[in-house]
Amino acid sequence: MQLELNNISLTYAISTPYETKALSDVSFSAKKGEFIAVMGQTGSGKSTLLKIIAGLEKPSSGTVFFNGEDINAYSYNKAKLRSYVGMVFQNPEYQLFESSVYKDVAFGLKHAEYTKDEKHRRVKNALETVGFEFDKIKDLSPLALSGGEKRRVAIAGVLAAEPELILFDEPVAGLDPVGRNDFVNTVKKLNKAGITIIMVSHNADAIAECAERILIFDNTKLIKDAPAAKVFADSKTLKNIGLEVNGAKYLADLLKKRGMCIDDKLYRYEEIVKAVAEKIKNAGVGK
Amino acid sequence: MNRMPLGMYMPFESVIHSIDARVKLVCFLALIVSVIITDTLVGYIVILSTAFVFIVLSRIPFKIALSCLYRLRFFLIIIFVMNALFFTSENILVSWWIFNISKEGILQGVHVVLRVVLVMLFSTCLTATTSPVELTKALESLFRPLRYVKIPVGQICMIISIAIQFIPVISQEALLIKQAQTARGARFESRRLIEKAKESLALVIPIFLSAIRRADELALAMEARGYRSANTPEKRSLKLSLREYAGFVVSAAVCALQIMI
Ligand SMILES: Nc1ncnc2c1ncn2[C@@H]1O[C@H](COP(=O)(O)OP(=O)(O)OP(=O)(O)O)[C@@H](O)[C@H]1O
Ligand SMILES: [Mg+2]
Numbered sequence: 001m002q003l004e005l006n007n008i009s010l011t012y013a014i015s016t017p018y019e020t021k022a023l024s025d026v027s028f029s030a031k032k033g034e035f036i037a038v039m040g041q042t043g044s045g046k047s048t049l050l051k052i053i054a055g056l057e058k059p060s061s062g063t064v065f066f067n068g069e070d071i072n073a074y075s076y077n078k079a080k081l082r083s084y085v086g087m088v089f090q091n092p093e094y095q096l097f098e099s100s101v102y103k104d105v106a107f108g109l110k111h112a113e114y115t116k117d118e119k120h121r122r123v124k125n126a127l128e129t130v131g132f133e134f135d136k137i138k139d140l141s142p143l144a145l146s147g148g149e150k151r152r153v154a155i156a157g158v159l160a161a162e163p164e165l166i167l168f169d170e171p172v173a174g175l176d177p178v179g180r181n182d183f184v185n186t187v188k189k190l191n192k193a194g195i196t197i198i199m200v201s202h203n204a205d206a207i208a209e210c211a212e213r214i215l216i217f218d219n220t221k222l223i224k225d226a227p228a229a230k231v232f233a234d235s236k237t238l239k240n241i242g243l244e245v246n247g248a249k250y251l252a253d254l255l256k257k258r259g260m261c262i263d264d265k266l267y268r269y270e271e272i273v274k275a276v277a278e279k280i281k282n283a284g285v286g287k
Numbered sequence: 288m289n290r291m292p293l294g295m296y297m298p299f300e301s302v303i304h305s306i307d308a309r310v311k312l313v314c315f316l317a318l319i320v321s322v323i324i325t326d327t328l329v330g331y332i333v334i335l336s337t338a339f340v341f342i343v344l345s346r347i348p349f350k351i352a353l354s355c356l357y358r359l360r361f362f363l364i365i366i367f368v369m370n371a372l373f374f375t376s377e378n379i380l381v382s383w384w385i386f387n388i389s390k391e392g393i394l395q396g397v398h399v400v401l402r403v404v405l406v407m408l409f410s411t412c413l414t415a416t417t418s419p420v421e422l423t424k425a426l427e428s429l430f431r432p433l434r435y436v437k438i439p440v441g442q443i444c445m446i447i448s449i450a451i452q453f454i455p456v457i458s459q460e461a462l463l464i465k466q467a468q469t470a471r472g473a474r475f476e477s478r479r480l481i482e483k484a485k486e487s488l489a490l491v492i493p494i495f496l497s498a499i500r501r502a503d504e505l506a507l508a509m510e511a512r513g514y515r516s517a518n519t520p521e522k523r524s525l526k527l528s529l530r531e532y533a534g535f536v537v538s539a540a541v542c543a544l545q546i547m548i
Contacts, residue, residue, distance in 0.1 A: 016351065017297045017298060017299065051466065056466045056469060056470060082469070082470065082472050083472070085470075086470070086471070087467075087470040087471075089463065089466070089467040089470070092467065094464065094493055094496070094497055095464055095468060095471075095489075097488065097489055097492035107468075107471060107472065107489065108471035108472030108473075109472070110472065111472055111474060112472070143496070157471050158470075158471055161471065161472060
């Protein structure tokens with residue numbers, strides 16, 4: 001997997017009164033196995049970016065190379081791209097429609113020439129990856145499930161194609177803390193298995209738990225592309241563009257103001273808990 | 288969605304935009320009547336230049352006004368050809384099998400095409416300069432007298448205006464659902480009709496579900512905010528200024544001219 005975006009710009013509804021610029025001059029590249037999070041305020045162009053990578057929107061200018069091939073070239077086979085790049089939309093639960101969970105997850109495999117056994121293996125595998133017991137869920141109607149379950153089914157539908165790169169748009173919005181944790185663990189597992197992940201999210205906690213690299217968008221532009229530790233170390237810059245650090249880092253910042261010095265590089269929940277525990281132990285509080 | 292849908296409202300500021308929607312509707316009707324009764328060259332020139340002036344005044348870019356016509360080009364060509372080929376008359380120029388091309392037929396074709404073009408231009412001018420909400424309010428107010436014959440004008444207009452306001456929302460959502468299904472391997476571009484029909488279920492069902500969900504939510508929200516079906520439409524006083532009078536006079540003049548010539 002190798003992804004490269006060069007000077008991507010996109011303007012919607014060009015030359016009409018509704019013309020909106022969604023992206024201007026965005027360039028970055030991603031390698032196999034990376035976990036990239038995308039942050040940015042509402043309307044900064046994050047969803048548009050994902051759609052361009054998935055080949056669903058054509059950029060007004062600039063090029064996208066996937067595994068060395070220009071995906072918007074006339075001769076490029078878009079159907080092939082769909083099997084390499086999966087995209088989970090915001091509220092994917094609204095795209096379910098088949099009469100059973102099994103059929104819905106298998107929907108995307110319809111056109112691929114897999115044997116029946118292979119299809120079965122993929123659907124089973126995908127449903128188990130998102131935490132279902134295959135036999136219990138496969139015959140239920142997807143429309144009768146709860147919102148969180150529906151979302152997991154929809155994600156399974158994308159996983160079944162076994163893509164090399166998965167794009168998530170706001171995957172944890174509207175989930176309860178347990179659902180969010182489950183999701184974070186699932187994507188971490190996928191990423192460990194070698195799948196590249198690009199995830200748009202407003203949820204700094206989820207991002208802090210799993211992303212290694214963060215892209216920040218502000219008003220259609222890519223303004224920062226840095227390792228997660230670096231981005232969270234600098235909570236001031238984040239605040240300036242209307243974003244927030246994760247809860248654990250926020251706590252660390254508060255403690256720092258009160259005089260407890262915690263290393264700026266730490267930002268993950270577990271790291272902070274450990275550091276705070278150590279400080280307390282060293283200071284002899286609570287004896 | 289990189290092109291403008293037909294009949295879309297364009298929020299500019301212009302004289303035509305600021306005219307009261309009810310006046311615009313009445314003028315529009317007068318002009319459509321004029322288009323229908325016109326059949327002389329002078330008549331067409333007058334009415335075409337009226338359309339031209341209105342478009343200039345409303346600040347709609349010519350490109351957009353013409354693109355509406357351009358998209359109907361096949362329709363226009365077909366109605367012209369149908370009229371030209373099948374018009375029965377005495378002085379036939381060319382005759383072959385069941386086709387008779389005559390001077391009258393060609394003229395008739397030109398007439399019909401011109402009329403459709405003019406109606407299109409005037410409707411573009413109306414819908415582009417009047418927001419859907421204004422338009423339904425105008426209808427509501429023009430139909431007010433109907434409530435004396437027990438027609439629930441208020442409710443009907445409420446339904447229409449909600450429906451119109453939901454069109455962009457639902458079409459936006461339809462686009463998203465289409466993209467989502469495409470991303471997971473649906474092939475809507477397929478050439479084979481049966482395959483296309485099967486595939487379209489993946490669009491139709493989610494779109495319906497979301498429309499129903501939205502309708503449900505809206506109904507609850509309206510109830511929660513204390514909506515009672517009011518049978519009497521809101522009464523709005525009509526303040527006529529110079530602009531409105533000018534609109535009336537121009538359209539009435541055009542209409543009268545067409546009746547005379
Ligand atoms: N189909 C479309 N047609 C016209 N304009 C659009 C369309 N989709 C998005 N836009 C506009 O493009 C801009 C960027 O939208 P985008 O959805 O990429 O933002 P976002 O960063 O994902 O925001 P959010 O956090 O709210 O999801 C917005 O101003 C939006 O109004
Ligand atoms: Mg978005």
